[in-house]
Amino acid sequence: DAGAFLDRVYINTFSxxxxxKARYxxxxxxxGIVYDDGTTSRLAEDHYFLTTTTAKAGLVMQxxxxxxxVLFPELDVQLTSVSDQWAQFSIAGPKTRDLLKEIVDPAEDLSNEGFPFMGAREVALRAGIKARLFRISFSGEMAFEISVPARYGEAMARNLMIAGKPFGVTPYGTEALGVMRVEKGHVAGPELSGTTTAADLGLGKMMSTKKDFIGRVMAGREALVAPNRQVVVGIKPVDKARRLRSGAHIIPKGETPGPGNDQGYVTSVCFSPTLDQWIGLGLVERGRERIGExxxxxxxLRGEDYDVELCNPVFYDPDGGRQRG
Structure with missing residues (x-):
């Protein structure tokens, strides 16, 4: 009953x-407030592999x-945390396939047709062991995540760096990943603040109308569907040389700052090397209706005041061609 169980836990359908295949x-x-997000892959008819946010991993397991x-004891389902059993690496960038071909058995088809976006399956490696390969991307670039038994983690990291040297491979950490996710408008902890709904995050269409799930009824409360709710929107300074700060409050232009006209705040910021300016995401009243304002x-806190433009939260590659290519 693993699929039926997930259908009751998530707002979208996994059965x-x-x-x-994998699904967000x-x-x-x-x-009715958003609790957590992540990708789930179906490895077999009765076997799913879930990922969560880092901060909520333990709480989600509980x-x-x-x-x-307690809630669904009639369902035949078993849960096992495997965080310590696997070492998982994200490989991102336009030369990802070239690098993987040096690691994965040549018989494995890694083409766009043979391994499309959101694919997930076990593959053989040249080293003679099995690995799990997921074509998912939090960075917005062409990316795969490869997972090997934890005892091979160090060897895999070393082999990836050696095999990737001709392609200019370099390690990237959470700071770089944070920049790329803001450029793509991907929500994370600052947007999953404990006050936002799926619709606030721009994910309301994911919510199934054909099944019940935890939070469905309460998500329809009047206050949670009000038209003036603060929703995720892109934010960029009018002056491209200006630094954008997270935590800054959004006030209508020409108004005096105060609680009565506070319309939201900046949640995440970064300097985008791609766009050569500071950009950010924010929660702003009726933000999606005000693009271009x-x-x-x-x-x-810092004594700063400046004008910003509300824009589409997807700053870069809005059609997703890079991650699907």
Missing amino acids: NLAVG GLMLRED HLEFCRQ IVHAHDP
Whole structure:
């Protein structure tokens, strides 16, 4: 009953996910507020592999166990945390396939047709061991995530660097990943603040209308579907040389900053080397209806005031061609 169990936990459907495919999922608290997100891959008819946010991994495991033991005890499902059993590496960039071909058995088809976006399956490596390969991308670039048993983690890291040297491979950390996710408008912890709904994050269409799930009824409360809710939107300074700061409050242009006209705030910022300016994401009242509007950013902590433009949260490659190529 693994698929049926996931259908009750996530707002979207996983029982119809094909074996060998992955899907992004969102789970709510009982009050209808977003709890966590991540990708789920179907490795076999009765075998799913879930990922969560780093901060919520332990809490999500507790939540799933509570659901299994207390809410849905009639379902035949077992949960096992395998975080310590696998070493998983994200390989991102236009030369990802070239690098993987040096690691993966030549018989494995890594082409776009043979291994499309959101594919997931076990593959053989040249080293003679099996690995799990997922074509998922948080960076917005062409990317795969390769997972090997933990005892091979150090060897895999070393082999990736050696095999990738001709392609200019370099390690990248959470700081670089944070920049790329803001450029792509991917929500993370600052947007999953414990006050946002799926619709606030621009993910309302994921919510199934054909099944019940935790938080579905409460997500329809009047206050959670009000038209003036703060929703995720892109933000960029009018002056491209200006630094954008997270935490700055959004005020209508020409208005005096104060609680009465505070319309939201900047949640995440970064300097984008691709766009050569500071950009960010924010939660702003009716933000999606106000794309192109110039508003005021007020930062009382740093004593800064400047104009910003509300824009599409996807700053880079809006059609997703790079990650699907």
